[in-house]
Amino acid sequence: MKRRTLLQTSLGIASLWPARHLLADVPSARLADVAAKTLIGTTTSLRGNDLRDLAMSLHGELLLPDEPRYDNARRVWNGMYDKRPAVIARCASVADAMRVVDFARAHQLLTAVRAGGHSVSGKSTCDGGLVIDVSPMQGVRVDPSRRIARVEGGALLQHLDRETSAFGLVTTAGTVSHTGAARSAGGLVALGVASD
Numbered sequence: 001m002k003r004r005t006l007l008q009t010s011l012g013i014a015s016l017w018p019a020r021h022l023l024a025d026v027p028s029a030r031l032a033d034v035a036a037k038t039l040i041g042t043t044t045s046l047r048g049n050d051l052r053d054l055a056m057s058l059h060g061e062l063l064l065p066d067e068p069r070y071d072n073a074r075r076v077w078n079g080m081y082d083k084r085p086a087v088i089a090r091c092a093s094v095a096d097a098m099r100v101v102d103f104a105r106a107h108q109l110l111t112a113v114r115a116g117g118h119s120v121s122g123k124s125t126c127d128g129g130l131v132i133d134v135s136p137m138q139g140v141r142v143d144p145s146r147r148i149a150r151v152e153g154g155a156l157l158q159h160l161d162r163e164t165s166a167f168g169l170v171t172t173a174g175t176v177s178h179t180g181a182a183r184s185a186g187g188l189v190a191l192g193v194a195s196d
């Protein structure tokens with residue numbers, strides 16, 4: 001399909017690119033309205049313009065169903081929870097998360113927060129609501145003199161171990177490297193000296 005033809009339909013655009021990238025390329029593009037669930041179980045309509053404004057305000061990206069990366073982003077560790085959120089906001093910073101929380105509050109959306117996605121009971125996803133996905137936020141800062149590490153919301157145990165081991169420090173958080181560190185270790189982690 002020729003690029004010009006493709007750009008004529010927002011459906012075509014949405015099916016090929018994540019919203020933020022699409023919107024950066026085509027500022028006047030219109031997104032279709034999206035049906036979403038509220039906190040009290042009713043259905044609301046999210047206006048395409050509001051979604052577009054949110055997407056434009058993020059460093060991360062907003063993923064809607066039918067976009068190529070949506071399916072991967074909606075999966076959680078426990079495959080029994082095969083849910084389809086209306087919107088997935090992949091936050092790249094605290095400011096992103098604050099904007100998305102404001103959006104969720106303004107629209108009273110059913111919301112789930114996702115970090116490593118390991119919740120055995122599937123609490124980090126939802127059907128028809130908004131997923132605030134902090135998994136792109138994987139920063140770990142080690143303070144070797146105080147023997148503490150501060151991890152961002154989406155950091156995994158592998159990120160924590162990688163950074164602390166460089167200082168010869170460790171913590172007892174766990175052995176499965178793809179477990180979220182913020183929830184299992186509490187965000188602020190006390191470290192001990194590693195021994196052979």
Ligand SMILES: Cc1cc2nc3c(=O)[nH]c(=O)nc-3n(C[C@H](O)[C@H](O)[C@H](O)COP(=O)(O)OP(=O)(O)OC[C@H]3O[C@@H](n4cnc5c(N)ncnc54)[C@H](O)[C@@H]3O)c2cc1C
Binds near residue numbers: 118124175180
């Ligand atoms: C295979 C496996 C191995 C495990 N190994 C260990 C281990 O070795 N040590 C250990 O301590 N635990 C372990 N756990 C348990 C694990 O720590 C908890 O399930 C933890 O909640 C997983 O965090 P997550 O970020 O990966 O999961 P998620 O499913 O992303 O999040 C878990 C819960 O926390 C909420 N949440 C996530 N981020 C935020 C946030 N920023 N603000 C508010 N709420 C948030 C989610 O909504 C969800 O309810 C393991 C679990 C599994 C499935």
